[in-house]
Amino acid sequence: MKASAYFDFCQEYKAEAIADSLRRGLSALNLEGAVKSGDRVLLKPNLIMAKAPELAITTHPEVVRAVAMVLNDCGAQLYLGDSPGFGSLKHCLEKSCIQAVMKGMDIAMVSFDEETTNLDPENLIAKKLTLAAAAFKYDKIINLPKLKTHSMMGSTLAVKNLFGFIPGLSKAKWHLRAGHDRHLFARVILDIYKQVTPAWNFLDGIVAMEGEGPTGGTPRHCGLLALSDDAPLLDYLVEKWVGYPELTPLSQEAQKLGWLPDEKLFACGPAADKPLFPKIKTAKGADQATFPGQRLWRRFFVKKPLISRSRCHRCRVCVQHCPAQAMKLVDDKIVIDYKRCIRCYCCQELCPYGAVRVGYGLGFY
Ligand code: SF4
Ligand code: SF4
Numbered sequence: 001m002k003a004s005a006y007f008d009f010c011q012e013y014k015a016e017a018i019a020d021s022l023r024r025g026l027s028a029l030n031l032e033g034a035v036k037s038g039d040r041v042l043l044k045p046n047l048i049m050a051k052a053p054e055l056a057i058t059t060h061p062e063v064v065r066a067v068a069m070v071l072n073d074c075g076a077q078l079y080l081g082d083s084p085g086f087g088s089l090k091h092c093l094e095k096s097c098i099q100a101v102m103k104g105m106d107i108a109m110v111s112f113d114e115e116t117t118n119l120d121p122e123n124l125i126a127k128k129l130t131l132a133a134a135a136f137k138y139d140k141i142i143n144l145p146k147l148k149t150h151s152m153m154g155s156t157l158a159v160k161n162l163f164g165f166i167p168g169l170s171k172a173k174w175h176l177r178a179g180h181d182r183h184l185f186a187r188v189i190l191d192i193y194k195q196v197t198p199a200w201n202f203l204d205g206i207v208a209m210e211g212e213g214p215t216g217g218t219p220r221h222c223g224l225l226a227l228s229d230d231a232p233l234l235d236y237l238v239e240k241w242v243g244y245p246e247l248t249p250l251s252q253e254a255q256k257l258g259w260l261p262d263e264k265l266f267a268c269g270p271a272a273d274k275p276l277f278p279k280i281k282t283a284k285g286a287d288q289a290t291f292p293g294q295r296l297w298r299r300f301f302v303k304k305p306l307i308s309r310s311r312c313h314r315c316r317v318c319v320q321h322c323p324a325q326a327m328k329l330v331d332d333k334i335v336i337d338y339k340r341c342i343r344c345y346c347c348q349e350l351c352p353y354g355a356v357r358v359g360y361g362l363g364f365y
Helices: 015-028 061-074 089-095 098-105 158-165 170-178 182-195 231-242 249-256 295-301 317-321 346-350
Strands: 005-009 040-045 077-082 108-111 115-119 128-132 140-144 146-150 154-156 200-210 218-228 304-307 327-330 333-336 356-359
Touching: 005 015, 005 231, 015 061, 015 200, 015 218, 040 061, 040 158, 061 077, 061 098, 061 140, 061 200, 077 089, 077 098, 089 098, 089 108, 098 108, 128 182, 140 158, 146 218, 154 158, 154 231, 154 249, 158 182, 158 231, 158 249, 170 182, 182 231, 182 249, 200 231, 218 231, 231 249, 304 333, 317 327, 317 346, 346 356
Parallel strands: 040 077, 040 140, 077 108, 140 200, 146 200
Antiparallel strands: 005 218, 115 128, 146 154, 200 218, 304 356, 327 333
């Protein structure tokens, strides 16, 4: 029986070692022919915001270099793009040190600003889906997610990384449409996956993020590289490997759709049978039940975003990106209208100063 994923240990960000691991994985999964000579290949790392590699917020530049080395050997032409949650792509590439790799490896930058809209009645939720046109302009997409926890969705792995194909501020619209219902939001992301299916997914889990991810958590050395051509299966297996207490909404929805058949739920490779210990620390917002439409429950029992008075720089990034327009700057303080707040935790995700925490309280800490 063929394994669904290849899990390998890699302790350091050294491109040669990472490339060797990737080659072993491609061979083990019979994916060596997935990219052919002359293919135009789009790399999609996690570039959520402009941060340095050691913070474990973005895909590490040495992983990008290693993938480019392997794909150059295949004779592919390489492109790289993303739609960051906040800030310009160029700035994110500079800060993440990926730009330097792109120059050295002849990888062209692709903007996700141009949009295209597809109608698909077969989609689960998003019958009309506007995505970056770049998603459909290349022969292959290679997904390069980072292993991170996520306050709203539990984790951000291969499938969630594809949310970056939603251009710019349209991301907030989908958050607003899903509201507090993280299972509905999961189905939207699975709709994106149906439209934009990567040829393979190579997860950077050498240094992951635990705790208050995807941007405010703590780097955690896990030493994992994981490869698969099936993003939902990869995510399920990685969630098991890092020791999530329960499946995330994305994996639960993929399971309901029959996308995780029992016979495919196993990985091969040196790390496959050696799960992470101690288990990864989850985000505080990740273990909550969903109470769709029940505003009263939500106000009292679902953890909310709290603002640090001392850390907040009043930059208003959170105000500009809050999907529910629940945040305001009043008397030089950020104030949240919790009746409007849909608990998407985008404010925590995008705050450049780590000033937003998820918990119970009066609105500040
Ligand atoms: S909470 Fe963060 S994003 Fe919002 S104004 Fe303060 S520093 Fe800026
Ligand atoms: S206040 Fe924060 S958690 Fe609430 S809706 Fe706005 S961005 Fe989302």
